[in-house]
Amino acid sequence: MGEATTDVIQGTLDMLILKTLSLEPMHGFGIARRVEQVSRGVFRVNPGSLLVALQRLERAGWVDAEWRHTENARRAKFYSLTRAGRKQLDVETADWARRAAAITRLLKTEA
Amino acid sequence: MSLWRQLTSGLRVLTRRTAADQDVADEVEHYLDEAAADLESRGLSRDAARREARLQVGNVMVVRERLRASGWEHVVGTSLADLRHAARQLRSAPAFAAVSVLTLALGIGASTAIFSAVNPILFQPLPYPDASRVTMVWDYGADGGRIEVTFGTYREIVARARSFDALGVMRLWQPTVTGGAEPERLEGQRVSVGYFRALGVLPALGRDFDSSDDRVNGPNVVILADGLWRRRFAGDAAIVGRQITLNDALYTVAGVMPGGFENVLSPSAEIWAPLQYDASLPVQGREWGHHLRMVGRLHPGVLPEQAARELETIARAPMPTFPRVPWASIRKGLRVEPLQGDVTRGVKPALVAVLGAVMLVLAIACVNVTNLLLARGAQRRGEFAMRVALGAGRSRIVRQVLAESLLLAAIGGVIGMAVARAGVAALVALTPPGLPRANAIAVDGTVLAFAIAITTLIGLVVGLVPALQASRSDPHSGIQHTSRGAAGGHRTARRTLVVAEVALALVLLVGAGLLLRSLQRLFAVEPGFNPSHALSMQVQIAGRRFANNLGAVRQFFDGAVEAVRGVPGVDAAAFTSQLPLSGDFVKYGVQWESAPNTDPNEDQSALRYAVTPDYFHAIGIPLRRGRYLDARDTIDAPPVAVINESFARRKFAGRDPIGQRAHIGDTSKPWFTIVGVVGDVRQTSLALGVGDAAYTTTAQWPFVDNPLWLVVRARGDAAALAPAIRRAVWSVDKDQPIVRVATLDALVAGSASERRFALTLFEAFALVALVLAAIGIYGVLAGSVAERTREIGVRSALGASRGDILALVLGQGLSLTVVGVAIGSVGAAAASTALVTLLFGISHLDPTTYLSMIAVLMSVSTAACWIPAWRAARVDPATTLRAE
Numbered sequence: 001m002g003e004a005t006t007d008v009i010q011g012t013l014d015m016l017i018l019k020t021l022s023l024e025p026m027h028g029f030g031i032a033r034r035v036e037q038v039s040r041g042v043f044r045v046n047p048g049s050l051l052v053a054l055q056r057l058e059r060a061g062w063v064d065a066e067w068r069h070t071e072n073a074r075r076a077k078f079y080s081l082t083r084a085g086r087k088q089l090d091v092e093t094a095d096w097a098r099r100a101a102a103i104t105r106l107l108k109t110e111a
Numbered sequence: 112m113s114l115w116r117q118l119t120s121g122l123r124v125l126t127r128r129t130a131a132d133q134d135v136a137d138e139v140e141h142y143l144d145e146a147a148a149d150l151e152s153r154g155l156s157r158d159a160a161r162r163e164a165r166l167q168v169g170n171v172m173v174v175r176e177r178l179r180a181s182g183w184e185h186v187v188g189t190s191l192a193d194l195r196h197a198a199r200q201l202r203s204a205p206a207f208a209a210v211s212v213l214t215l216a217l218g219i220g221a222s223t224a225i226f227s228a229v230n231p232i233l234f235q236p237l238p239y240p241d242a243s244r245v246t247m248v249w250d251y252g253a254d255g256g257r258i259e260v261t262f263g264t265y266r267e268i269v270a271r272a273r274s275f276d277a278l279g280v281m282r283l284w285q286p287t288v289t290g291g292a293e294p295e296r297l298e299g300q301r302v303s304v305g306y307f308r309a310l311g312v313l314p315a316l317g318r319d320f321d322s323s324d325d326r327v328n329g330p331n332v333v334i335l336a337d338g339l340w341r342r343r344f345a346g347d348a349a350i351v352g353r354q355i356t357l358n359d360a361l362y363t364v365a366g367v368m369p370g371g372f373e374n375v376l377s378p379s380a381e382i383w384a385p386l387q388y389d390a391s392l393p394v395q396g397r398e399w400g401h402h403l404r405m406v407g408r409l410h411p412g413v414l415p416e417q418a419a420r421e422l423e424t425i426a427r428a429p430m431p432t433f434p435r436v437p438w439a440s441i442r443k444g445l446r447v448e449p450l451q452g453d454v455t456r457g458v459k460p461a462l463v464a465v466l467g468a469v470m471l472v473l474a475i476a477c478v479n480v481t482n483l484l485l486a487r488g489a490q491r492r493g494e495f496a497m498r499v500a501l502g503a504g505r506s507r508i509v510r511q512v513l514a515e516s517l518l519l520a521a522i523g524g525v526i527g528m529a530v531a532r533a534g535v536a537a538l539v540a541l542t543p544p545g546l547p548r549a550n551a552i553a554v555d556g557t558v559l560a561f562a563i564a565i566t567t568l569i570g571l572v573v574g575l576v577p578a579l580q581a582s583r584s585d586p587h588s589g590i591q592h593t594s595r596g597a598a599g600g601h602r603t604a605r606r607t608l609v610v611a612e613v614a615l616a617l618v619l620l621v622g623a624g625l626l627l628r629s630l631q632r633l634f635a636v637e638p639g640f641n642p643s644h645a646l647s648m649q650v651q652i653a654g655r656r657f658a659n660n661l662g663a664v665r666q667f668f669d670g671a672v673e674a675v676r677g678v679p680g681v682d683a684a685a686f687t688s689q690l691p692l693s694g695d696f697v698k699y700g701v702q703w704e705s706a707p708n709t710d711p712n713e714d715q716s717a718l719r720y721a722v723t724p725d726y727f728h729a730i731g732i733p734l735r736r737g738r739y740l741d742a743r744d745t746i747d748a749p750p751v752a753v754i755n756e757s758f759a760r761r762k763f764a765g766r767d768p769i770g771q772r773a774h775i776g777d778t779s780k781p782w783f784t785i786v787g788v789v790g791d792v793r794q795t796s797l798a799l800g801v802g803d804a805a806y807t808t809t810a811q812w813p814f815v816d817n818p819l820w821l822v823v824r825a826r827g828d829a830a831a832l833a834p835a836i837r838r839a840v841w842s843v844d845k846d847q848p849i850v851r852v853a854t855l856d857a858l859v860a861g862s863a864s865e866r867r868f869a870l871t872l873f874e875a876f877a878l879v880a881l882v883l884a885a886i887g888i889y890g891v892l893a894g895s896v897a898e899r900t901r902e903i904g905v906r907s908a909l910g911a912s913r914g915d916i917l918a919l920v921l922g923q924g925l926s927l928t929v930v931g932v933a934i935g936s937v938g939a940a941a942a943s944t945a946l947v948t949l950l951f952g953i954s955h956l957d958p959t960t961y962l963s964m965i966a967v968l969m970s971v972s973t974a975a976c977w978i979p980a981w982r983a984a985r986v987d988p989a990t991t992l993r994a995e
Binding site: 051060 | 116117120121134137138139140141142144145146149167168169173174177178181182
């Protein structure tokens with residue numbers, strides 16, 4: 001947290017979700033917390049955007065959702081990566097790497 | 112897979128709304144819990160953690176809404192809600208809903224019915240494979256018009272032309288089938304080999320004709336139509352190879368055409384035999400008569416123009432192996448026209464005009480419903496304003512109003528389909544006899560698609576103006592509901608629509624008026640004979656005892672005419688080879704002894720009638736000079752002829768034609784001496800001019816035409832005599848078919864059937880348009896009077912008399928009408944150019960028609976204005992002022 005916290009870069013939320021889920025199945029808040037932790041608090045995920053994105057990914061067939069009961073008898077929705085989702089993650093990662101490299105190059109030549 | 116997920120999860124949300132909502136709520140709630148627990152674990156107090164978590168998540172309701180609004184099912188869900196709302200709205204205003212739905216049903220029904228009639232004729236390709244390659248080939252007549260080709264020309268073109276895959280010629284043939292049930296005269300065709308290949312349809316059973324069938328004195332073989340095969344031969348598949356009896360001769364069945372085969376060149380033909388003309392082309396034979404229709408199938412990729420150019424090249428380069436005769440020299444080349452255009456040629460103007468008219472009706476119906484919706488929108492301003500105030504976006508309001516209009520259109524469309532079905536049945540009953548492909552007129556898939564498309568379009572068009580109007584609602588003034596007079600915007604829109612309606616109605620009225628006056632003018636044309644109290648019927652002789660026995664044939668016809676003359680009530684009876692206005696058109700070359708033809712471009716042929724002596728009396732053609740043909744002119748007497756006035760005037764201007772001599776047809780036969788001149792008769796149509804005509808007696812003509820027309824003049828009701836006359840003919844020989852029984856009055860009326868068809872529909876449409884326009888004017892004025900009650904009250908309180916108020920409102924209504932009439936007149940002048948080919952004897956700008964139709968429209972509009980005006984004049988100033 002703190003001043004450095006920003007929303008995730010536009011267009012990367014799907015990729016971040018898929019990446020996070022590639023480690024293990026998780027519920028919504030778990031994903032948000034993981035993104036925040038791993039980015040060392042640089043990125044914060046907006047809960048509304050996250051849940052809408054999860055619904056979209058589920059419908060696209062990239063993640064599966066499963067309702068489980070938590071220890072305090074609440075229903076919780078757990079998401080896991082599908083085979084198609086893994087493929088999609090590879091695609092998006094490669095794409096991101098290409099773009100990031102390009103931007104880095106651009107910034108370097110500018111300097 | 113993802114599509115499947117989209118579908119199933121969307122459907123789950125739609126069908127199990129509560130469970131889906133619960134899922135969303137649970138997930139958001141769980142998220143909150145986890146976030147709070149996380150914060151708590153970092154050292155916040157329970158309450159503080161909870162607060163902080165809520166802060167992070169933001170408005171839970173908004174998150175839930177965002178989740179809900181993200182899937183496709185959301186659009187469906189809200190649309191369904193819109194529809195439910197729209198249905199409730201319509202139920203709450205049943206009068207408005209009923210009028211709108213009926214107006215739309217009328218518009219949609221009428222246009223769908225007309226579309227279903229027009230579609231197979233004008234738009235659908237003919238029912239042949241690669242129908243665009245099927246073309247007609249015509250020779251050029253002396254006047255540059257198209258005429259039928261000769262067998263000689265066909266032989267040469269088949270041998271020399273390279274543009275065609277197949278070429279065929281045909282003529283009509285009417286054999287009588289006997290054996291089994293009662294004798295029946297069939298409609299059929301004699302066709303050359305290649306006819307069916309040119310159309311691209313071959314027999315489903317058996318085989319096509321081949322060149323061994325199509326030669327002079329070839330075998331008696333026939334191909335049957337599916338309908339005839341089922342009707343007469345019980346659909347027996349073993350019929351191929353069997354023999355049937357036609358005209359007392361045995362014919363072997365070679366094949367049966369498939370059930371779906373439509374023979375557009377002769378739709379009623381049910382039986383085909385080979386042409387069997389003489390390939391040695393005797394100059395005096397039928398092989399050189401212009402009476403064959405030629406149809407060809409172009410090579411793929413060859414255009415009709417290219418084929419015409421090839422034929423022109425062939426025509427310019429005669430070859431000794433293909434001799435030609437002077438009257439079939441094909442000097443001017445040959446015409447190649449797509450079959451589709453050929454088939455629709457006669458009816459296209461009427462159909463296009465009717466299609467245009469029905470589109471106008473549809474437009475008026477739409478304008479009217481738009482107007483009604485606007486009026487309702489004005490009443491519902493408060494409701495819309497409230498919704499806007501509660502946060503409904505502009506697009507949401509537009510969607511809701513569009514949902515209402517779409518629902519109206521959909522209900523209108525469903526009822527409209529019922530209207531269309533009834534309309535199609537009425538149309539089929541109304542169609543002119545010459546209408547091609549009339550059997551293809553039906554409410555089918557294409558028509559259904561058209562109706563759905565047009566209904567949706569109407570829903571959108573009709574709803575758009577009111578929707579935009581409603582979305583512009585200013586919540587403040589709307590809710591206050593005080594500024595009644597401020598609704599200027601929708602008033603302008605409604606007035607514009609009324610003006611449009613009046614203008615469209617005038618266009619239709621003028622169209623109907625022009626057609627009506629044309630038909631009146633047409634029927635004022637003298638046909639040249641006296642059609643009242645006269646009956647005609649076609650009598651044919653068939654059977655072996657007549658074959659090659661001219662004496663027997665003559666004996667039968669003489670006996671028949673004698674028997675008919677004996678029927679009580681018959682004044683005169685006679686036979687003729689061709690009957691005016693019946694579609695007959697037989698011409699023979701005429702060579703005058705004293706005035707030889709010098710101009711090669713002059714048409715040397717004349718209509719030739721072979722008649723029995725009493726013909727002129729029976730049909731009522733007046734004598735101008737000399738004498739009629741009579742009983743003296745027998746086979747042994749010197750050959751004589753009578754010509755018509757036009758022929759006499761053209762050929763012998765100022766001189767006496769009596770005593771002149773001419774060859775009619777065969778120049779090797781003796782001269783015919785002219786003994787009389789009779790009045791002109793319209794042979795093809797009342798609208799067309801009179802051609803040259805020559806009459807001889809059947810006795811003096813070298814052969815007997817078959818069939819002949821029997822014309823009977825009655826003392827009383829001609830139609831009532833038909834059974835007795837038929838019995839009289841059959842008393843001579845009971846096996847001879849009699850067909851096409853009709854009074855001459857019916858024949859004259861039927862000759863204008865296409866114009867009458869267009870007129871009937873235009874009259875109906877114009878009437879609908881007039882009623883709709885009147886409703887529109889009334890609606891606008893009534894609404895305006897209701898809104899201005901207070902103003903009117905003030906006016907009368909300040910001293911305006913009832914007359915003043917009446918004049919004020921009437922003036923308002925009539926000024927709209929006048930603007931509409933002005934625009935409509937210009938529109939009618941432009942639109943009526945499309946009617947020109949259907950008009951007769953008047954210009955499409957005929958001032959009488961325009962003025963009388965404007966008068967009709969003005970008086971109807973005045974009547975429509977009167978009721979609101981009268982109501983306004985009775986406004987009691989005291990009541991209205993107190994009501995404020």
